[in-house]
Amino acid sequence: xxxxxxxxxxxxxxxxxxxxxxxxxxxxxxxxxxxxxxxxxxxxxxxxxxxxxxxxxxxxxxxxxxxxxxxxxxxxxxxxxxxxxxxxxxxxxxxxxxxxxxxxxxxxxxxxxxxxxxxxxxxxxxxxxxxxxxxxxxxxxxxxxxxxxxxxxxxxxxxxxxxxxxxxxxxxxxxxxxxxxxxxxxxxxxxxxxxxxxxxxxxxxxxxxxxxxxxxxxxxxxxxxxxxxxxxxxxxxxxxxxxxxxxxxxxxxxxxxxxxxxxxxxxxxxxxxxxxxxxxxxxxxxxxxxxxxxxxxxxxxxxxxxxxxxxxxxxxxxxxxxxxxxxxxxxxxxxxxxxxxxxxxxxxxxxxxxxxxxxxxxxxxxxxxxxxxxxxxxxxxxxxxxxxxxxxxxxxxxxxxxxxxxxxxxxxxxxxxxxxxxxxxxxxx
Amino acid sequence: xxxxxxxxxxxxxxxxxxxxxxxxxxxxxxxxxxxxxxxxxxxxxxxxxxxxxxxxxxxxxxxxxxxxxxxxxxxxxxxxxxxxxxxxxxxxxxxxxxxxxxxxxxxxxxxxxxxxxxxxxxxxxxxxxxxxxxxxxxxxxxxxxxxxxxxxxxxxxxxxxxxxxxxxxxxxxxxxxxxxxxxxxxxxxxxxxxxxxxxxxxxxxxxxxxxxxxxxxxxxxxxxxxxxxxxxxxxxxxxxxxxxxxxxxxxxxxxxxxxxxxxxxxxxxxxxxxxxxxxxxxxxxxxxxxxxxxxxxxxxxxxxxxxxxxxx
Numbered sequence: 001x002x003x004x005x006x007x008x009x010x011x012x013x014x015x016x017x018x019x020x021x022x023x024x025x026x027x028x029x030x031x032x033x034x035x036x037x038x039x040x041x042x043x044x045x046x047x048x049x050x051x052x053x054x055x056x057x058x059x060x061x062x063x064x065x066x067x068x069x070x071x072x073x074x075x076x077x078x079x080x081x082x083x084x085x086x087x088x089x090x091x092x093x094x095x096x097x098x099x100x101x102x103x104x105x106x107x108x109x110x111x112x113x114x115x116x117x118x119x120x121x122x123x124x125x126x127x128x129x130x131x132x133x134x135x136x137x138x139x140x141x142x143x144x145x146x147x148x149x150x151x152x153x154x155x156x157x158x159x160x161x162x163x164x165x166x167x168x169x170x171x172x173x174x175x176x177x178x179x180x181x182x183x184x185x186x187x188x189x190x191x192x193x194x195x196x197x198x199x200x201x202x203x204x205x206x207x208x209x210x211x212x213x214x215x216x217x218x219x220x221x222x223x224x225x226x227x228x229x230x231x232x233x234x235x236x237x238x239x240x241x242x243x244x245x246x247x248x249x250x251x252x253x254x255x256x257x258x259x260x261x262x263x264x265x266x267x268x269x270x271x272x273x274x275x276x277x278x279x280x281x282x283x284x285x286x287x288x289x290x291x292x293x294x295x296x297x298x299x300x301x302x303x304x305x306x307x308x309x310x311x312x313x314x315x316x317x318x319x320x321x322x323x324x325x326x327x328x329x330x331x332x333x334x335x336x337x338x339x340x341x342x343x344x345x346x347x348x349x350x351x352x353x354x355x356x357x358x359x360x361x362x363x364x365x366x367x368x369x370x371x372x373x374x375x376x377x378x379x380x381x382x383x384x385x386x387x388x389x390x391x392x393x394x395x396x397x398x399x400x401x402x403x404x405x406x407x408x409x410x411x412x413x414x415x416x417x418x419x420x421x422x423x424x425x426x427x428x429x
Numbered sequence: 430x431x432x433x434x435x436x437x438x439x440x441x442x443x444x445x446x447x448x449x450x451x452x453x454x455x456x457x458x459x460x461x462x463x464x465x466x467x468x469x470x471x472x473x474x475x476x477x478x479x480x481x482x483x484x485x486x487x488x489x490x491x492x493x494x495x496x497x498x499x500x501x502x503x504x505x506x507x508x509x510x511x512x513x514x515x516x517x518x519x520x521x522x523x524x525x526x527x528x529x530x531x532x533x534x535x536x537x538x539x540x541x542x543x544x545x546x547x548x549x550x551x552x553x554x555x556x557x558x559x560x561x562x563x564x565x566x567x568x569x570x571x572x573x574x575x576x577x578x579x580x581x582x583x584x585x586x587x588x589x590x591x592x593x594x595x596x597x598x599x600x601x602x603x604x605x606x607x608x609x610x611x612x613x614x615x616x617x618x619x620x621x622x623x624x625x626x627x628x629x630x631x632x633x634x635x636x637x638x639x640x641x642x643x644x645x646x647x648x649x650x651x652x653x654x655x656x657x658x659x660x661x662x663x664x665x666x667x668x669x670x671x672x673x674x675x676x677x678x679x680x681x682x683x684x685x686x687x688x689x690x691x692x693x694x695x696x697x698x699x700x701x702x703x704x705x706x707x708x709x710x711x712x713x714x715x716x717x718x719x720x721x722x723x724x725x726x727x728x729x730x731x732x733x734x735x736x737x738x739x740x741x
Contacts, residue, residue, distance in 0.1 A: 040599065
């Protein structure tokens with residue numbers, strides 16, 4: 001349970017993928033600047049009929065579900081008492097932190113009057129009937145919680161740092177511009193180190209309460225993300241509009257959370273040339289089918305109860321998207337039921353990917369595809385609108401890539417054999 | 430106020446009973462939806478409308494300061510002489526449209542805020558920028574509170590609130606019954622004041638309903654036998670009479686239950702007085718602490734028994 005379960009990934013930061021991601025990020029942020037200068041209409045295809053486009057549907061509603069890895073892992077480790085997964089939590093928390101932080105950022109890009117957002121903190125303006133109010137407060141709180149949960153990684157590094165990069169940078173600065181380093185810099189840097197050393201054990205003591213808060217808050221706002229569409233009873237297609245929306249969104253975010261944790265582990269092991277965590281992942285994969293079966297049962301039971309089963313099988317536009325979503329989730333779960341397939345990284349990856357796709361499609365169906373405001377309204381995201389979302393996602397991956405190389409985030413490779421394998425892989429690449 | 434009728438009394442009793450069942454105590458009285466017929470609204474009679482659009486220009490003239498309503502130029506109008514909005518928009522709060530089924534069968538229709546008795550936009554606004562005045566029944570918008578999330582647009586079954594997509598500093602625009610303008614000066618909305626044929630009546634909801642019922646009774650055959658807005662989504666203060674089916678005029682077929690009742694019921698069941706989240710947090714804390722304790726003890730034992738731990 002100590003901080004020695006993690007290690008900094010020792011590799012170059014400036015890789016080709018870094019450059020590609022950086023370019024996409026810069027394009028995205030340039031377009032965001034256009035949005036603030038010329039208005040939302042200048043970069044998007046949103047309209048009064050479709051006031052929520054891809055930004056809310058993907059960045060917020062789907063992005064936060066994909067960022068539920070930290071939530072799912074926290075439940076597994078602290079509530080279901082599977083401490084041997086503990087080494088995997090830091091990278092899950094890091095991706096959650098980026099997912100949620102950037103979802104919050106996207107909201108600020110999406111809303112028309114962000115300068116009024118301070119009203120969320122003024123009690124007289126509170127509107128407890130609004131699911132949006134609940135989501136907004138919870139997401140803000142949870143992002144803070146995630147920052148705190150990740151803080152130990154930063155503190156551990158600060159404690160031991162020798163400020164090499166900073167020293168180097170100051171020297172260069174002095175060399176080129178003649179600016180002298182501040183006189184008491186050494187002292188101040190020491191003070192920061194001392195503060196980190198002072199804070200860490202204290203944070204460790206209360207961390208469990210913060211972690212549990214980090215389980216409570218997503219339970220609240222992930223269900224409220226479903227509640228958001230309860231009011232649109234005339235606009236959301238009956239295949240998706242049900243009183244069970246909050247429950248469906250909650251279960252949905254859990255199975256997406258575990259699946260994405262598997263995907264992230266596989267992808268980062270592949271990309272960083274580390275050995276796969278097959279044993280942990282296949283253990284985790286056993287939980288997913290249970291969740292998806294509950295979810296699928298609620299979906300079918302609810303459709304039957306509301307008499308919509310025939311609509312679901314009518315093979316029209318909406319029915320096709322519903323069946324696609326349903327089959328992706330069901331197919332992925334079927335694969336995961338097999339113990340043999342759970343032992344194989346390929347099958348784990350494939351089935352987790354199917355489930356994430358199906359779960360995400362469900363959220364798209366609720367927020368966009370199944371949403372019909374009436375005759376004459378159409379929506380398909382504009383290129384600039386898409387590029388802003390792409391830019392934000394690119395920034396997310398970029399941040400993860402960089403931070404695992406400067407902070408102890410990834411699970412420590414325990415045995416010499418594992419380390420050797422990792423080195424061998426790295427040399428081959 | 431008139432003496433409460435038996436019906437009203439029963440309603441009140443039912444409401445109180447329901448409130449007690451829900452268990453939210455005194456605060457819930459205001460949450461149980463009741464139609465208030467003393468509030469103000471408008472009655473639009475499509476059979477009297479001649480489509481002159483005087484109401485539209487009066488609305489823009491009078492309310493231009495509230496939401497900086499600008500003229501919308503049509504594509505055919507190169508000189509920019511005409512205000513020709515195609516739909517309600519960030520610069521148009523009220524609109525007259527013509528629906529033509531055949532040479533003989535056609536009707537005008539007026540669009541503007543329905544001023545619902547249980548408005549969805551008010552129910553969903555996270556920062557109370559949309560409010561309903563309990564005395565007048567006017568659904569109003571405060572741009573100084575609005576964050577521009579557009580949830581009101583998602584929620585409104587009539588697609589009434591409009592957003593200024595083209596502006597860097599946008600706001601929501603919708604009819605507020607001339608609350609700050611004509612109503613203050615002249616005691617009547619600008620559209621109703623201007624209408625040359627009396628197609629738009631302004632008044633208390635009960636008077637408007639009585640007038641609508643009278644017209645329906647006196648002219649059988651002329652009208653669809655329905656007052657649109659009387660019961661839809663829990664009742665609206667903008668009422669409609671028409672000779673053509675309302676659905677053809679772009680007025681959606683809606684249930685009598687307010688969507689906001691449905692969503693608030695679910696939200697309140699989950700968050701009843703914030704007990705559920707607190708209970709969840711404490712339970713989880715208990716479980717997590719127990720697990721942590723068990724684990725650290727197991728760790729100690731493990732450490733004593735064998736030396737090859739994780740440190741190598």
